[in-house]
Amino acid sequence: MTDLQLWLSAVEMGCFFGMLALAYYLIHVGAGFFNFAIGPYAMMGGLCTSWLVITYDLGVWPAAATAVAVTIGLAALTELGVVRPVQKRSGGGELPALVAVAAVLFAIQQLAGYVFGYPTLPGQSLATFDPVTVGEVTVQPSSLLMIGVALLSFALSAVWIRSTRTGRLLRAVGDSNRAAALLGLPVNRIRLIAFVLAGFVAALAGILFAPKAGVNSLSGLAWSLSGFLAVVVGGTGSVWAPLFGGMLLGLVEVFLPYYFGGQAHVYGMLFIALLFFAFKPQGLFVRTVRA
Template sequence: MLSEVFIIVVRGIAIGSIFALIAMSFNVTFGATRILNFAQGNLLIMGGFFAFFLANGVGLGWWVLMLLVAGGLIALFSAFQGWITLIPLRSSVEQDSWIISTVAVSVILGALMLITQGPFAYSVQGVVPPFRILGVRTPGAYALAIGALIFWYIALRLFMTRTFVGLAISALSQDFDAARAAGLPVRRLQLVSFAISGLLVGTAGFLVAPVISISPDAALRYVLNGFVAVVVGGLGSNLGTLIGGPLVGVVMMLTAYQIGGAYQDMASLLILVTILMIRPQGLFGRTSARQV
């Protein structure tokens, strides 16, 4: 019994790491633009499709090369999407048109994948061999998911605190008007943040392709749980995503084990409602004054 629960928790942490990566990509764009890109789930699935078509069953060297290619292409697409999204906001950052723009991109990407690939779920052979936990075979992609989460947390922290562009984006997230008054290239920095978020979620989708459902209709589930993870951890807190994502994943896996897989998403939404009622700013989020 205890061994089964332990294995479920480990797998929940791995699945939750995927949600945390999406949550982290939310934070990247939100910090610089105050925009939540709801197309992130589709970009994750797009990374999975890249893995299926370009790196299915290949050697490690080619796999790494295709990982970089896929991440770069999705980063460019994300930057282009950011440019489109930011066009209506040139006059003011208080508009809410980004909701329509990002949801529209999500719908369009989902429709294109459905038209070109059909309503099928594709599978990818993992480059990392499976390993055993207490005698139970576990996909190697789970280890990649956890490793990618740790890597991106450290990389983003170093980027935001040790590079000029990262410090500029951090300044933008602290005070938009002051950053603009100081002469920072605001729109350019915002596009960079979109590109970084695309690189993050695109490479994540490529890495975890063997353990996710690579199908057009799967994007909604991942972006929903990624949103729950970012709310639980605290919007804008990458440290919070390290806790929020795995927490959501573990609860969902335990729910599937005790009640049934059909109730996983319900458990995720219950977590969201509970956090919003008890601590709306999230576990590691900070309250902020509202301008009126």
């Protein structure tokens, strides 16, 4: 492997983390909390696709479409069936919401294990063209797709939030759910849209990343943490900030093990988390609040 190949790998990893962070970002902007079930959504997307292809000989595209639909259903169920009722009862406290998403995270893991089995399944590549060689670097089609789709997701999200009515409402609703409800804004509908979009983005990320190292029912927790870390490092100041955070973590994830051995990235993640949570919990890109 050349250094350049490593950089490509880091960018790909960064795009994956970035997409997870984008899913966090959408829900955080719309509903004001961090949905730790993002990682399991991605796992669901990847694992369900592989399972359908391997078990039922389904084509990759229909399998992926089914997996995305299932994941979106789970995301909508998270909001409608768990988070909304729990928040309604507890009056918006942070701890009940946290415990609720932890329960969702755990339940999705177990559900996936029960339905799809516990072994790691190989990921299915959506692209079938030959690897492209640029100089010394060989670009796998799956990598190309990962990077392309990530950039596209961010671009579309940015456009959506900036130029559509619903997108602009997302911000208004997320600033204060209660105030928005008093103003007569459709808080519940907007929140649901945020969850559905997050589920879509996460499922896509999971499907595209699975070919890299396979996926099993327990992949979700580590992905949840990486995505959360990426959105914290990037900050919620702009739609693109999570991608930046993801890239930074991608570098950590790829280069630390390369230079310091197998487990170094775990220590690196912890170090970055402590560093950012302690000194810059608002992230690198802070949204300027107009008084």
